[in-house]
Structure formats: C-alpha cells, structure tokens
Amino acid sequence: MKLPLTRSAIAIAMAFSSSALYAVESNPEKDVFFGTTHGHSNWSIDAFGLGNQNAGPEDGYRFARGEAVSHMGGAKAQLKQPLDFFMMTDHSEMMGTAPMLTEKGSALYDTPVAKLVQQGKGTEAFTMIAGAIIAGKALPGFGDPKVAKPVWQKVVANAEKYNEPGKFTTFVAYEWTSLPGAANMHRNVIFRDTKVPELPFTALDSDRPEDLWTAMEGWRKKGSTVLAISHNGNASIGKMFSPLDSDGNFMTAEYANRRLANEPLHEAGQVKGVSMAHPQFSPNDEWANFELWNYHLPSGAPVPALRANYVREGWKMGLSLEHIIGVNPFKMGVEGGSDSHSTINTFEEFNNQGNHALQDNTAEKRRNGMPGQKLGVKGGNMFLNPGTLTGAWAESNTRGAIFDAMARKETYATSGTRIKVRFFAGYDYSNDLLKKKDWVKQAYAGGVPMGSDLMAKGDAAPRFVVSALKSPHSANLDRIQIIKLWTDGVIDHEKIYDVALSDGRKVDAKTGKAPAVGTTVDLKTATYTNSIGDAELNAVWTDPDFDASQNAVYYARVLEIPTPRWSTYDAVKLGLPPSDMVPATIQERAWTSPIWFAGTTNVHLKANPGAHSSTGHKIVEQGK
Amino acid sequence: MKLIKKVLHEPLLHFLLIGGGLFLLFNVMNGETMDKPNQIVVSQGQVELLAANFARTWERPPSDEEMQMLVDNYLQDEVYYREALALGLDEDDSVIRRRLRQKLGFILEDAAALFDPVDAELTAYMDAHAEQFRVQPQVSFRQIYLSRDTRSDIDTDASEMLARLRAGDDPQLLGDRIMLEDAYTLASRDDIKRRFGEGFAHQLMTVTPGDWAGPLTSGFGGHLVLITEIKPGRMPELAEVKEAVKRDWLLARTEELKQNTYRKLLENYQVVMQEPVEPSDEASSGLSPIGNAVADVLPEKDAR
Numbered sequence: 001m002k003l004p005l006t007r008s009a010i011a012i013a014m015a016f017s018s019s020a021l022y023a024v025e026s027n028p029e030k031d032v033f034f035g036t037t038h039g040h041s042n043w044s045i046d047a048f049g050l051g052n053q054n055a056g057p058e059d060g061y062r063f064a065r066g067e068a069v070s071h072m073g074g075a076k077a078q079l080k081q082p083l084d085f086f087m088m089t090d091h092s093e094m095m096g097t098a099p100m101l102t103e104k105g106s107a108l109y110d111t112p113v114a115k116l117v118q119q120g121k122g123t124e125a126f127t128m129i130a131g132a133i134i135a136g137k138a139l140p141g142f143g144d145p146k147v148a149k150p151v152w153q154k155v156v157a158n159a160e161k162y163n164e165p166g167k168f169t170t171f172v173a174y175e176w177t178s179l180p181g182a183a184n185m186h187r188n189v190i191f192r193d194t195k196v197p198e199l200p201f202t203a204l205d206s207d208r209p210e211d212l213w214t215a216m217e218g219w220r221k222k223g224s225t226v227l228a229i230s231h232n233g234n235a236s237i238g239k240m241f242s243p244l245d246s247d248g249n250f251m252t253a254e255y256a257n258r259r260l261a262n263e264p265l266h267e268a269g270q271v272k273g274v275s276m277a278h279p280q281f282s283p284n285d286e287w288a289n290f291e292l293w294n295y296h297l298p299s300g301a302p303v304p305a306l307r308a309n310y311v312r313e314g315w316k317m318g319l320s321l322e323h324i325i326g327v328n329p330f331k332m333g334v335e336g337g338s339d340s341h342s343t344i345n346t347f348e349e350f351n352n353q354g355n356h357a358l359q360d361n362t363a364e365k366r367r368n369g370m371p372g373q374k375l376g377v378k379g380g381n382m383f384l385n386p387g388t389l390t391g392a393w394a395e396s397n398t399r400g401a402i403f404d405a406m407a408r409k410e411t412y413a414t415s416g417t418r419i420k421v422r423f424f425a426g427y428d429y430s431n432d433l434l435k436k437k438d439w440v441k442q443a444y445a446g447g448v449p450m451g452s453d454l455m456a457k458g459d460a461a462p463r464f465v466v467s468a469l470k471s472p473h474s475a476n477l478d479r480i481q482i483i484k485l486w487t488d489g490v491i492d493h494e495k496i497y498d499v500a501l502s503d504g505r506k507v508d509a510k511t512g513k514a515p516a517v518g519t520t521v522d523l524k525t526a527t528y529t530n531s532i533g534d535a536e537l538n539a540v541w542t543d544p545d546f547d548a549s550q551n552a553v554y555y556a557r558v559l560e561i562p563t564p565r566w567s568t569y570d571a572v573k574l575g576l577p578p579s580d581m582v583p584a585t586i587q588e589r590a591w592t593s594p595i596w597f598a599g600t601t602n603v604h605l606k607a608n609p610g611a612h613s614s615t616g617h618k619i620v621e622q623g624k
Numbered sequence: 625m626k627l628i629k630k631v632l633h634e635p636l637l638h639f640l641l642i643g644g645g646l647f648l649l650f651n652v653m654n655g656e657t658m659d660k661p662n663q664i665v666v667s668q669g670q671v672e673l674l675a676a677n678f679a680r681t682w683e684r685p686p687s688d689e690e691m692q693m694l695v696d697n698y699l700q701d702e703v704y705y706r707e708a709l710a711l712g713l714d715e716d717d718s719v720i721r722r723r724l725r726q727k728l729g730f731i732l733e734d735a736a737a738l739f740d741p742v743d744a745e746l747t748a749y750m751d752a753h754a755e756q757f758r759v760q761p762q763v764s765f766r767q768i769y770l771s772r773d774t775r776s777d778i779d780t781d782a783s784e785m786l787a788r789l790r791a792g793d794d795p796q797l798l799g800d801r802i803m804l805e806d807a808y809t810l811a812s813r814d815d816i817k818r819r820f821g822e823g824f825a826h827q828l829m830t831v832t833p834g835d836w837a838g839p840l841t842s843g844f845g846g847h848l849v850l851i852t853e854i855k856p857g858r859m860p861e862l863a864e865v866k867e868a869v870k871r872d873w874l875l876a877r878t879e880e881l882k883q884n885t886y887r888k889l890l891e892n893y894q895v896v897m898q899e900p901v902e903p904s905d906e907a908s909s910g911l912s913p914i915g916n917a918v919a920d921v922l923p924e925k926d927a928r
Binding site: 217221535 | 727804843
C-alpha cells in the first residue's frame with residue numbers, strides 16, 4: 001500500500017489556487033501592486049535562534065494579507081494596509097530544522113548554539129549559524145537533504161494555499177544564503193509558478209553566484225521560470241558590484257551576460273539598511289545619507305563604506321565596464337524587501353514591531369538594546385528600519401504578471417510608503433502629455449518605461465515623463481528628482497535634477513538649489529500635517545546637459561515631506577525625547593528602476609543591435 | 625534500533641492514518657534487513673541514487689572522480705551511522721527526536737489534507753466565521769478630483785461644479801488631473817480603501833446613488849462622486865467561496881487532528897512526574913492538564 005501523502009497535499013493545495021478557472025481582469029496600462037520579496041519565519045534557522053520560535057510561514061502569509069497574527073510573546077500585530085503580494089523566503093540552508101533546537105535534557109540541548117538560544121543570545125546564535133554557513137558547513141546534524149525535501153514541498157504547498165489571483169499573490173521562493181569570506185552575497189530565488197526543482201540549490205552546495213546561475217539555467221531547461229534578486233550590497237564588503245568574479249578574476253562578457261540573465265533586480269533596501277547610495281561617493285547629494293547601515297554582517301562590527309556596496313555606484317561602474325568587456329553587467333532594476341526575521345513585516349514607521357524576533361520586539365528593546373548590548377555597535381537596533389516595499393507595474397495582481405514585471409525591471413522600491421510613480425522616456429512626448437486623459441497609453445506607445453533601454457536617435461534628446469502620486473495613507477510629496485549617471489570613458493559622474501517641486505517652489509538659477517520644503521513634524525507627539533507638500537507631482541523633462549554620444553543612466557527619486565522616524569514614534573510611546581543617535585524625522589521616498597540610454601558611440605550596440613533588449617523577456621521566454 | 629533505522633529511510637516507510645487512530649505499517653522493500661551485520665552492500669540502485677542526487681543539484685552527471693567521492697561519502701555515512709546506532713547515540717539526540725516528530729506532524733497534515741468535507745460541514749464553518757467570508761459591498765462610481773494644491777477653496781469650487789454637472793456639463797472636462805481613474809467598476813470596499821484611503825471608503829458608502837455628491841475627502845484632496853451601481857454586502861453562497869472556506873476549515877481540522885492524535889497517543893502512556901526540586905516557570909504557563917498528562921509534557925506549537 002503506497003500513498004504519496006506529501007505530494008497529495010501539494011496537489012490539493014494546487015487545486016485550491018486554480019487560477020485558470022477565474023479570469024482576472026488584465027489592464028494593459030498596468031496598475032501598481034505593492035509587496036515584498038523577502039521575509040523569514042521560524043523555518044529559518046537564524047530566525048529561530050533570534051527567538052522566533054512559534055510563527056511559521058502560514059502566519060507570514062496571513063499577516064501580509066491583512067489578518068491580525070500573534071507573534072513574539074503572543075502579542076497581536078496587524079498591518080494598517082495589507083500587501084498585494086508576498087513571499088516567504090526562508091533560508092534554504094538547514095531549512096525547517098530550526099525548531100528542533102530546543103529539546104530539554106537531550107544531547108543537543110548542551111550544544112553551543114542551543115545554549116545561546118536558550119539564554120536569549122540570539123545575535124550570538126546567529127553569528128555561530130552564519131559562521132557555519134560561511135565555512136560552507138551545516139551545523140552537525142542539520143545538513144541532511146532528507147530533512148530539506150519534505151520541508152521544501154511544504155514551502156510550495158504554503159505558497160499555493162494563500163495565492164488568490166486578482167486579490168493576493170504569493171510566490172514559491174527561498175533565500176540562497178551565501179556569505180563567502182563573510183561578504184553578503186545573498187540572493188532570493190523566486191519561481192513564477194510551481195514548476196520548481198526537487199530541492200533548492202543552497203549555499204552549502206556552493207557559495208558562488210556562478211554556481212547558483214548554473215543551477216537556475218538547469219532548472220529552466222526543465223521548465224522552471226526563475227529569477228534571483230541580490231540583496232544587502234551594503235553588507236557585501238565590496239563584492240556585490242565588484243568587477244571581479246568569484247575566483248577573483250576580472251569578469252568576462254560571459255559572466256556579465258549570465259548575471260544579467262539571472263538577476264534582473266537588486267533589493268534597494270531592507271531592515272538592515274538602504275543600499276542605494278552613500279554620501280562618501282555622492283558628496284553633493286544631500287539625500288544620500290538615508291537609513292545607512294555599515295556593519296560587518298556576522299560580527300556586527302562597523303565597517304567603512306565601500307563603493308561596490310551601493311547600487312548607484314554599481315550603475316556607474318556598469319557603464320565603465322561596458323567599455324571594457326562590451327557588456328554592462330550591472331543593469332539591474334530595484335525593488336524593496338524586508339528581511340524581517342519575525343515572520344511579520346510591518347514597513348509602516350508608526351507600526352514598527354521590530355524585525356529580529358526577541359531582539360527588538362518592544363519599544364524598550366529597540367531604544368535601549370538587549371540587556372548588555374551596547375548601542376551603536378553590533379548594528380544596534382536604532383539603526384535598523386521597518387523595511388522597504390516593492391512597487392510592481394503589472395497588468396493584474398497575479399503571479400505571472402508580477403513576476404514578469406520583476407523580470408523586465410518595471411519595478412521600483414520605496415522606503416515603506418506607497419507612493420505611486422510612473423517613469424518613461426521617449427522622443428516624441430509633447431509638453432502637455434500629462435494633461436491628456438490617455439497619457440499612460442501614449443507614454444507606452446511612444447517610449448519605454450522604467451527598467452528599459454532607450455536607443456539613441458541621431459542627436460535627438462529624449463524626453464522623460466515622470467508622475468508621482470502620494471500614498472493615500474501617508475504624507476504629501478516634496479519633490480521629484482531625476483538622477484543622471486554617466487561615464488566619459490575614464491571617470492564616471494552623477495548629477496541630480498529637481499524636476500518637480502511642491503508648493504510652487506522653483507530652483508534658484510544661481511545656486512541650482514531649491515528651497516527646502518520645511519517640516520510640520522511635532523516631535524513631542526510624533527505627528528505631522530499635510531499642510532505642506534503636494535498630493536501629486538509631474539514633469540516632462542529634457543536633460544539640459546544631454547550628450548547623445550554618451551551612455552547614461554537616468555532614474556527618478558520621489559521624496560515625501562518630513563515625517564517622524566519609527567524611533568520617534570517609539571520615543572513618544574516611552575515618554576522620552578527622540579533619540580539623538582539617529583535622525584528624528586525622515587523623508588520617505590521611492591526610487592525607480594532606471595532607463596539606460598545607449599549613446600551613439602556605443603560600439604557594442606552598433607555591432608549587436610538588440611543585444612541590450614530587456615533581459616527580462618529572456619528569463620520569461622526561456623522558461624516557456 | 626532497527627525501527628529508528630527504518631524511520632530514517634523515509635521511502636521505506638508508509639504511514640496510514642484513519643480517523644484519529646494511527647497505524648504504522650513497515651514496508652520492507654529491499655533486502656537491506658537481510659544484510660549481514662558487518663556487510664555494507666552498495667547496490668547499483670544506491671549508486672544511481674547518489675548520481676541522481678548529484679545531478680539534481682549540479683545539473684550534470686558526476687565525473688568519475690566525483691562519483692568515487694560520493695560513494696566514499698556514502699560508505700562513511702553508513703559506517704558512522706551503524707556505529708552511532710550501536711553506541712545508542714540516537715536515543716538521546718534531540719535532532720533525531722525533533723525530526724521524527726516533525727515528520728509525523730507532516731504526515732498528520734497530509735492525512736488531514738485528504739479529508740473531503742461535505743458541503744454541509746463547510747457551510748457550517750462559513751456561518752460560524754461569517755465576518756471572514758462576507759462578500760464586501762461593491763460600488764461602481766465616477767469621480768472628479770479637486771486639488772488642494774491648486775485650489776484655495778475646495779468647497780466653493782465643488783458647489784459650482786455640482787451645479788454645472790446638474791446642468792448637464794461633461795464631467796470629463798471638470799476637475800484636476802491626478803493619477804487615478806475617472807470611473808471604477810464594482811470596486812470592493814478593500815480596493816477603494818487601498819486606492820483612496822479608509823476615510824474616503826467610509827464616506828463613499830454613505831453617498832446616495834444616482835446623483836453627483838461631495839466633496840468627499842481623501843488623502844489626495846476633494847472628490848465629487850457619482851455612484852452608478854451598488855452591490856450591497858451579503859453572505860455568499862458556499863460555491864462562491866468554497867476554496868477559501870476549505871482552506872481555513874482544513875487548517876482548523878489539521879490543528880484539531882494533531883491535538884487529538886497526540887492526546888490519544890498520550891493515553892497509552894503513563895506519565896510520571898517526579899517531585900520538582902524547585903518550582904519551574906513552565907509549570908505555571910496556564911495550560912490545563914489533559915488526561916493523565918500534565919502541562920510540562922504538552923506539545924509546543926508544532927513547527928509546521
């Protein structure tokens with residue numbers, strides 16, 4: 001008598017999300033859907049070590065779709081605004097074995113990791129677990145594929161269970177937790193459907209991204225449609241956007257092409273900091289210093305900022321690398337994740353519940369750290385944030401549409417707010433385009449959206465169209481900026497243009513600066529009003545410094561007016577003044593994926609027309 | 625010891641579960657039990673399995689050298705495994721214990737998934753959790769936006785616009801641009817909340833259909849609205865929400881089955897609590913004793 005029980009569970013779960021039975025309306029002009037690509041439950045061994053012992057993946061899905069869920073210590077938490085899509089990305093290494101750590105009176109009860117967990121020293125337990133992953137070795141007893149397989153099948157079944165096409169989308173996904181030499185090279189691996197391999201490829205199989213790509217390429221041959229998203233460039237010790245491959249050799253065109261084909265996006269920010277830009281490399285950008293987190297991941301020691309840790313620098317260096325190897329390896333879009341290890345992901349500054357289980361689940365712990373923990377070192381809780389969000393421009397809230405948006409990079413990241421932003425480039429947009437009712441249709445027809453390439457058209461200067469709408473749930477907008485990056489072949493450059501300002505402000509022609517928007521924040525009560533700023537900002541813009549011969553990257557940044565940082569909401573709860581270790585207010589924001597302009601001197605393009613066409617289509621096509 | 629060995633060789637073991645009772649059937653499918661104690665047979669099937677596992681990870685067959693390593697590794701596994709069993713190392717190993725518990729838990733979940741509830745059961749569950757399954761009101765409406773950023777007095781402008789609309793002016797030509805639609809078709813309350821915020825959604829539900837009204841206020845500014853259709857909220861027929869009801873019903877049944885099975889199994893044991901040397905925190909966690917067990921042996925929430 002043979003009953004394939006585990007498989008039958010999956011089959012039943014799959015029957016549940018019978019998306020084919022229900023037609024979901026498709027909007028060719030696309031709508032934005034907000035979600036996250038990154039979160040951990042107690043199935044992740046480090047989350048368990050940090051004290052998240054009871055909240056499993058199903059709790060994560062239920063929380064994301066708006067239900068009140070118990071988490072640390074039994075407290076109930078609920079999102080003010082549910083997400084449109086979500087995925088659990090538990091670490092594939094030792095996946096699902098974590099809850100086996102606490103068994104009284106047993107042999108393992110006395111092992112170092114278990115002891116640390118029992119003593120509530122989650123950070124130290126995490127360090128030990130991370131150490132094992134760095135060394136490429138599972139902790140004794142934890143690396144058994146026999147353990148991983150049924151757990152992986154449950155990962156698929158859980159995602160299936162909560163997927164409701166048109167309402168709430170989930171994905172089968174996991175985190176490949178590579179830490180070579182303690183450099184964060186993590187990737188979240190996401191599948192378009194349930195055609196998935198029998199087992200995930202883990203960092204214990206290999207910590208080299210090239211090997212992960214090989215595995216992904218193999219899965220595609222067997223019918224999977226899959227992409228990977230790298231994250232925490234800020235903790236990569238200069239490796240994330242390095243010109244070197246895993247062997248330390250200068251990258252080849254083949255390496256660059258494989259990277260492009262497998263990794264369309266980078267996670268712009270998450271609870272452990274924003275990886276977009278750093279003041280050291282952008283000294284003239286007064287908004288570059290935003291939720292930075294410069295620590296060594298396993299030890300928590302402060303580290304210097306390195307150029308190859310940041311997305312903007314990666315985009316610049318990619319232009320230079322294209323001159324050398326003929327391919328731009330760093331043509332990734334951006335999206336936002338959380339990386340919460342508490343199963344729940346709150347995003348909202350006023351609703352921060354912490355992200356590292358028992359390390360930061362109360363306002364007291366977030367303010368003062370765990371007993372014995374010194375603030376300012378060990379990546380103190382004050383420097384964390386509630387996570388970032390992804391906006392995906394998709395035809396419908398379904399797996400296929402949202403995955404394809406990620407694959408073609410028509411996504412953007414926000415610091416947790418739900419700003420709606422569209423960004424296009426083309427040659428024939430009229431000045432009054434935005435006044436037309438069908439402007440979106442015209443924008444698609446006459447140009448390309450965020451995440452795309454725009455080819456030179458003689459010496460003509462392209463026009464950029466950007467439109468941003470505030471979140472109905474939060475603050476007004478301060479400004480839209482377009483950030484231009486380019487290289488003259490030797491040195492790379494950046495320039496920031498204020499293209500739309502609220503409240504009728506104008507850029508001062510002499511200084512090139514716009515007056516600050518001001519602030520309405522009352523620090524005593526952690527409140528603000530929308531009496532400054534605008535609900536919507538728009539611009540049709542032409543680069544005044546345009547040079548058709550140069551390759552360039554353009555992306556938009558949308559800033560809200562100042563609002564209280566989460567730590568200020570906490571301070572009010574605690575009856576304390578705002579912490580002086582961190583800013584009391586922040587300007588929440590959105591960063592779009594760029595549009596890459598291919599200049600007339602782009603030799604490679606001339607030789608290979610079409611070589612730059614979106615890698616996203618390749619990802620999707622290969623899987624079909 | 626043999627039993628544990630069998631349990632670890634998952635494909636050899638099949639559990640059949642009927643109702644709350646639990647039967648373990650051991651299906652010895654190969655000759656492994658016939659091995660001599662000091663003989664390790666590396667069958668061709670085993671070699672193929674090793675090669676297949678390698679290929680699954682690396683998307684290519686192993687080289688001869690790698691194959692040799694795989695076999696060496698397998699032999700090491702087997703030798704250590706047997707020696708460890710001989711030393712009784714399995715008996716107090718929490719990883720093995722928890723792993724077995726997790727596997728049994730998974731099997732119970734799978735068994736629960738095979739339950740095929742009749743509609744009456746699902747209907748009863750749906751009615752008992754009515755708020756969860758209620759179909760939200762849906763509204764079709766048109767809207768005209770009034771920007772606070774460009775207008776000094778929204779209320780006055782709104783009154784003028786309402787007058788013009790009632791006089792037959794084209795709504796398309798009125799109001800300010802915004803990245804929202806002019807018309808929404810049968811939008812649910814949640815969807816309206818998502819796009820316009822909670823306050824607007826609440827106000828919209830109080831508007832009388834058929835006439836332009838407003839201004840309503842949202843996080844964006846003011847809106848004149850015309851409701852063209854309302855489908856009031858209602859309790860659905862089971863068929864409309866069967867999938868969701870079944871999912872939640874199964875979740876509840878799974879928890880129930882796990883608890884019941886555990887309690888039934890526990891009845892086969894006599895739990896002897898030795899006098900505590902000192903009071904323990906766990907004993908006061910508010911859990912009530914079940915059968916002849918006490919709080920300290922209740923299962924923790926399972927690692928689903």
